[in-house]
Amino acid sequence: MALDPDTLSQFLEALDRFVKDRLIPNEARVADDDAIPPALVQEIREMGLFGMAIPEEYGGLGLSMAEEVKAAFILGQTSPVFRSLVGTNNGIGSQGIIIDGTAEQKARYLPALASGEMIASFALTEPDAGSDAGSLRTTARRDGDDYILNGTKRYITNAPRADVFTVFARTNAEVKGSAGVSAFIVEAGTPGLTLGATDRKMGQKGSHTCDVIFENVRVPATNIIGGAARENQGFKTAMKVLDRGRLHISAVCTGAAERLIRDALAFAMERKQFGEPIAEKQLVQAMLADSKAEAFAARCMIEETARRKDAGQNVSTEAACCKMYASEMVGRVADRAVQIHGGAGYMADYAVERFYRDVRLFRIYEGTTQIQQLVIARNMIRDAA
CATH class of the missing domain: 2.40.110.10 (Butyryl-CoA Dehydrogenase, subunit A, domain 2)
Structure with a gap:
């Protein structure tokens, strides 16, 4: 069930503030300590992020697919660690129960997953x-x-x-x-x-x-x-939740790319070489422009596929396209961001160094790029036959 436009807007604005005010400032600390502080986990619970995709009747927000990817675009702007904490509760850890679970299973687990009481x-x-x-x-x-x-x-x-x-x-x-x-x-x-x-x-x-x-x-x-x-029937259940998971991860990849682009642009406008900001250099501009275009393309793919899924269409091929493209795209964007930062990009003092390592996993988990290629091609052949 989708939220009404005003409620959705308020939630996304609150999430954006939370990411900027609470999550981004804690990124380095979380990476250094290899742990999310318990107090911050509690704030994440209070934001309702553990239950974004769980139906309202079980205490979640009940976001539609189109609404969930909007939230994931924002959540992707910070360290993937925070998304990873809540991602399973919203995705593969709950959707199987939502779709195929018994009434007793839903009542036992979904409210606890939605609140973050259970991980x-x-x-x-x-x-x-x-x-x-x-x-x-x-x-x-x-x-x-x-x-x-x-x-x-x-x-x-x-x-x-x-x-x-x-x-x-x-x-x-x-x-x-x-x-x-x-x-x-x-x-x-x-x-x-x-x-x-x-x-x-x-x-x-x-x-x-x-x-x-x-x-x-x-x-x-x-x-x-x-x-x-x-x-x-376990794999039949698993297959039913794949499209949603692939779209969610794709949106997180796109949010991360947009964060990297923003950081790279800010650095390029401040860093001077040969008497002017490197943002004025055409080869740097080319890297920024390529990154912007690719991130924009991913966002459009994901938004359109999410709308089709909410409309009840089979989006298996399109969801695999989104996962393949967005996860590969964010890797290219991260590489360019490090390049634009030059030597600074190789230093742990800058977020791009951490993101460069963090985003590499997106091309592997929840279906590697190669698996997405097989899914896409096999679906194409089946449809053509």
């Missing part, structure tokens, strides 16, 4: 299953009214602080690929569920990932998303 985590990737998610080896063996889960998940965002996991496990060993996989809701603290050491990453300090290990973890059959009747 969600999405446990799909494994040591030998990433882009080829259908080859996952985590098993779920039926034992009476329960399932026994065994396996290891890797690089799981928010896992060190998560309260609830969406876990994909193979419930039918006789079926290869994704057809024999189910999606389980598993709460932290369940006996047999342990966490590995926190990963040391290239960037996005303050956003934590780690292995999630399942050793004879007993989970009720009712904890399959949608209930026991949806055994072996």
Whole structure:
């Protein structure tokens, strides 16, 4: 359900102020400490950011896709770490429950996710299953009214602080690929569920990932998303939430690009070489202009695709186009921003150095660029046939 225009405008204006006044000033501190201060997490909760995409009836804001990308454009203007904290609650950690969950599952989890009382985590990737998610080896063996889960998940965002996991496990060993996989809701603290050491990453300090290990973890059959009747339907649930997630990440990439462009332009107007600001140099202007045009193109793609999704159209191809283009685009923009800063851009004193490392992840998670290319091409071939 979309907000009325005045309420949406007020929310976006408040979010913009919050990003500028509270999040951007804390970026360096969060990166240095590798942690978001608890008081700031509480402010993020009070802003309603954990529940932007969760229906109002469960305590969320109930933003439409077009409204959510507007918020993501703004949230992308600051460190991706803040978006990562709330992203799973709004996306893959909640949308499966919203779309396919039972009434009991919705009532149990959605209000807590919307308020930020619970932090969600999405446990799909494994040591030998990433882009080829259908080859996952985590098993779920039926034992009476329960399932026994065994396996290891890797690089799981928010896992060190998560309260609830969406876990994909193979419930039918006789079926290869994704057809024999189910999606389980598993709460932290369940006996047999342990966490590995926190990963040391290239960037996005303050956003934590780690292995999630399942050793004879007993989970009720009712904890399959949608209930026991949806055994072996886990990937169908996952596919339903992909388009929204891809559009959200695309908008965050675009917001980050716009921040980088703004920082690079400000530096170029102040930095002088050969007696004038480097912004007057045509080769610097070319980098600024290319970045502006590419970010604008991404914004237009995302806004149009979000409108189509809200209208009920199938946007699988278009959402993959947005994710592929926007994530690659922000990498190019970050590279140019560092170049415009010159030696200063290689120094940690400037935000572009951190963003250069942070945005590299966008081309990898939630579907690599190469996976997006396959999705786009296969959809093209299918449609043409």
